[in-house]
Every structure is written in C-alpha cells, then in structure tokens.
Amino acid sequence: MATRVDPARVAALKEREDAAFVAARPRSAALWAAGRGVMPNGVPMSWLRTSYDHPPLFIESAAGSRLRDVDGHEYADFNIADMSMFTGYGPAPVVEAVSRQVALGSQYLLPTDDSIWVAGELARRYGLPLWQFTLAATSANTEVIRIARSATGREKVLFFDGKYHGHFDDVLVQLEDGRLVPEEDGLPRDVTARTVIVPFNDLDALERALASHEVALVITEPALTNNVGLLMPDDRFHAGLREVTRRTGTLLAYDETHTQVVGPGGLTSRWGLDPDLVTVGKSIAAGIPLGAYGMTPDVAAVLERPAGRDDDKPQVAVGGTLFGNPLSMAAARAAMGEVLTDEAYAHTRRLGTRLADGLEEVVAAAGLAWTTHRFWPRSGLSFSPALPRTATEAMATLDVPLRRLVRVYLANRGVWDAIVGAGPTCSVAATDEDVDRYLAAFGDLVGELV
Numbered sequence: 025m026a027t028r029v030d031p032a033r034v035a036a037l038k039e040r041e042d043a044a045f046v047a048a049r050p051r052s053a054a055l056w057a058a059g060r061g062v063m064p065n066g067v068p069m070s071w072l073r074t075s076y077d078h079p080p081l082f083i084e085s086a087a088g089s090r091l092r093d094v095d096g097h098e099y100a101d102f103n104i105a106d107m108s109m110f111t112g113y114g115p116a117p118v119v120e121a122v123s124r125q126v127a128l129g130s131q132y133l134l135p136t137d138d139s140i141w142v143a144g145e146l147a148r149r150y151g152l153p154l155w156q157f158t159l160a161a162t163s164a165n166t167e168v169i170r171i172a173r174s175a176t177g178r179e180k181v182l183f184f185d186g187k188y189h190g191h192f193d194d195v196l197v198q199l200e201d202g203r204l205v206p207e208e209d210g211l212p213r214d215v216t217a218r219t220v221i222v223p224f225n226d227l228d229a230l231e232r233a234l235a236s237h238e239v240a241l242v243i244t245e246p247a248l249t250n251n252v253g254l255l256m257p258d259d260r261f262h263a264g265l266r267e268v269t270r271r272t273g274t275l276l277a278y279d280e281t282h283t284q285v286v287g288p289g290g291l292t293s294r295w296g297l298d299p300d301l302v303t304v305g306k307s308i309a310a311g312i313p314l315g316a317y318g319m320t321p322d323v324a325a326v327l328e329r330p331a332g333r334d335d336d337k338p339q340v341a342v343g344g345t346l347f348g349n350p351l352s353m354a355a356a357r358a359a360m361g362e363v364l365t366d367e368a369y370a371h372t373r374r375l376g377t378r379l380a381d382g383l384e385e386v387v388a389a390a391g392l393a394w395t396t397h398r399f400w401p402r403s404g405l406s407f408s409p410a411l412p413r414t415a416t417e418a419m420a421t422l423d424v425p426l427r428r429l430v431r432v433y434l435a436n437r438g439v440w441d442a443i444v445g446a447g448p449t450c451s452v453a454a455t456d457e458d459v460d461r462y463l464a465a466f467g468d469l470v471g472e473l474v
C-alpha cells in the first residue's frame with residue numbers, strides 16, 4: 025500500500041482549488057486590499073499570513089459549529105479557532121453571563137465571587153488545589169516558568185522536541201541538527217541559554233538532561249498536539265517522567281491548553297497524572313480571553329505573602345492589569361458550569377469517533393497506508409503506516425503541499441479545517457451533519473488524488 029500520492033497531481037489540484045477559492049471570495053479580497061493599507065499583511069495578527077498560502081477569509085459571523093464569511097459561504101468549522109471555541113460559537117449561557125457582566129463592569133482590578141467558583145471548578149477537574157489567572161495560555165506558561173525558577177532556585181527549563189507552548193522567549197527555541205537555535209526572528213541572541221530540549225518518549229535522554237540538577241521545570245503537553253500533528257506517549261512515559269523529575273527536584277507542569285478537549289480535567293484527569301502545575305487557556309472561557317494555572321500548595325508557597333509582611337523581598341514576576349478580570353471569570357463560570365459538561369464531552373467524543381471511522385474507511389478504500397488519529401473529539405491523519413513517536417519521525421512524514429491542498433479543497437466545499445496538521449476537532453456544537461459534510465468532501469478529494 026502507498027503512503028505518498030503523486031506530487032504533480034497534488035500541485036495540479038492545488039492550483040485549481042486556489043483559483044476557485046479566490047474567484048468565489050471577492051469581498052474578502054476587497055477587505056484584504058483595504059487592510060493592507062493599515063495593517064502589516066492586511067490582517068490584525070500579521071503572523072496569520074505565514075499560516076495560509078491563500079488569501080485570508082474575512083468573517084461576518086458565527087453560530088454553533090458554523091462560520092460565515094463576508095462572501096456568504098458557510099463552513100462547518102472543525103478547527104474552531106484552534107480549539108479556543110471548543111464550546112461552539114455563542115453558547116447561550118455564556119452570551120447571557122457576559123452581557124450581564126459587561127453592563128455591571130468588565131473590569132475592576134478587584135476580584136468577584138466568580139473567581140472563587142472558577143478556581144474551585146478547575147481544582148475539581150484537574151486535581152490541583154490552587155489557581156491563578158492570566159489572559160492567555162502563553163502568559164500562564166510564562167508565569168509558571170517564573171514560579172518554578174523561584175521555587176527551585178534553578179534557571180533552566182526542559183521541553184520536548186516538537187512542542188508548542190505559546191509565543192514568549194523561553195519557548196521559542198528549537199533543535200536544528202542537534203543544536204538549539206532561536207525559532208524565529210527578534211529573539212535575544214542568548215535565548216537558547218536557559219533551554220534544554222530532548223525527544224518526546226525518550227526517558228534515557230530525559231534522565232541524562234536532568235542529572236545535573238540545573239533544570240527548574242519540565243513542561244509538556246501530555247500528548248504533543250501542535251507542530252507535529254499528534255504524538256502519543258508510550259505506556260510508561262508519564263510514570264517515568266514523574267519519577268525522574270521528583271528524584272532530581274525538578275518541577276513538572278502539564279500544558280492542557282489543547283488537550284483539555286478530551287474531557288473535564290483534560291488528560292491529567294483521564295490518565296491520572298500527578299503534576300506540580302497545570303496550565304490551560306483557549307476554550308475555558310468560551311473564547312473570552314482567559315488563561316489559568318493550577319498548582320500544589322508547595323509550589324504556591326512562593327506566591328503567598330504572609331499576613332503583616334512588609335519587607336521588600338522581591339515577589340515572583342507575575343501579573344497584568346486585565347488578569348482575572350470579571351468578564352473572563354463570568355464567561356468561564358458559564359462555560360464550565362453550563363456548556364463544558366460531561367454530556368457535552370461525551371457528544372464530542374462520539375462525533376470524533378465517527379469522524380475517525382469515516383476517515384479510516386476512505387483511506388482504506390483508496391488503498392493508502394495512512395494512520396488515523398483517535399483522540400476523543402479530534403481525529404486526523406498521519407501520512408505513514410503508524411503514528412509517529414517523536415518529532416523527527418513526524419516531520420519525516422509531514423507532507424506540507426498535501427496538507428495545504430486538504431485545507432483549500434475542504435474550504436471550497438464548506439468545511440473549515442484551518443490548521444490541518446492539528447486534526448479536525450468536533451466542538452460541543454458540532455452535529456452529525458457536519459461530520460457527514462467533512463467525510464464527503466474528504467472522500468471526493470481522495471477520489472481525485474488516487
């Protein structure tokens with residue numbers, strides 16, 4: 025069975041589909057032209073242009089699982105804003121709670137009782153008792169690293185190859201031919217000095233890296249879900265990771281920003297993991313900006329200020345004016361209390377399984393040796409006979425032109441799978457009809473490819 029499809033066929037289809045995409049979206053094109061006069065790359069987040077090789081879609085509105093662009097095309101959305109809208113668009117309890125809170129004041133720089141409910145609910149879900157809030161997962165991860173440095177008196181942070189934890193200096197470092205290099209431009213020259221990267225699923229490399237007791241924190245997603253598609257841990261990986269971090273006095277944080285979609289409490293709860301810290305963001309407040317991190321009392325001790333203390337010992341560098349604001353808290357309370365329920369996760373898992381079954385059937389019928397991900401609400405494909413175990417294996421099978429073709433082909437048929445490598449994810453609002461639409465379009469593409 026083949027793993028590769030003819031690159032010339034991919035290129036020809038891509039050219040045809042790109043032309044159809046542009047021709048059907050004159051209003052998006054006009055807005056993009058106007059945007060270029062006032063914003064770099066014509067969009068409010070200039071980096072978006074490196075994600076897409078077709079012109080950007082401008083959006084008019086969204087509801088439930090459907091996104092509508094300014095040219096009147098409606099899409100069943102399987103990326104749901106990189107999972108930050110896992111609740112679906114505009115869930116009624118969140119609309120109601122946010123509307124009420126914005127009228128009462130969206131920001132006081134003082135707490136509301138919603139923060140106690142939200143922290144308590146995250147504690148119940150993730151099993152860590154104490155929580156703090158930011159505006160995004162990036163800033164939750166930034167603070168977690170600073171807290172770990174303060175708690176351990178060590179400087180370095182260890183990541184696994186293929187990771188993504190947001191956009192800040194410490195994490196924008198990658199391995200290139202065995203050497204650490206800055207991932208992008210504009211970072212300090214010595215940005216690699218405090219970073220260690222080892223392959224995912226390699227406990228021996230981890231053991232060697234932690235042996236000198238210089239690492240403050242290991243931070244990882246429980247399964248890597250970003251630049252590498254999906255890397256699942258080997259059976260003994262998390263137990264080994266916990267054992268070696270404990271033995272070497274290294275703190276352990278799980279970043280559940282993406283993996284929270286597998287169920288209440290993410291993979292930490294599903295797999296019974298035992299970290300010192302957990303970070304989340306994206307959909308916990310239904311797309312209203314909010315990041316959060318949970319920790320053990322031992323870790324939290326570095327943040328606690330004893331009553332009556334008035335010395336000027338420096339505090340850990342945490343904070344931001346809008347962090348923990350009442351609007352985000354009201355949204356999170358409504359999202360977790362009424363939308364991200366056990367039943368909702370069960371629904372997304374059922375649809376994710378249907379999607380994976382359907383992808384598997386299409387691929388088998390075409391005689392392709394591709395592997396289907398099965399990750400609760402999320403599915404997708406590796407263009408290889410088995411799921412990769414490391415970033416190196418994943419990169420070897422990543423067919424970028426084919427992935428780009430998949431996106432534009434699906435978009436032209438009313439399916440939005442914005443970050444194809446991330447794998448389509450069924451949101452709480454997704455329906456069987458959405459899954460049928462995805463599978464029909466994907467089946468047509470594979471039919472044209474082989």
Ligand SMILES: Cc1ncc(COP(=O)(O)O)c(C=O)c1O
Pocket residue numbers: 106160161162163165188189190191245250279280281282305306
């Ligand atoms: C695992 C993980 N951590 C952190 C982030 C950063 O999230 P944000 O861009 O919302 O700060 C992302 C974003 O994709 C992510 O996937």
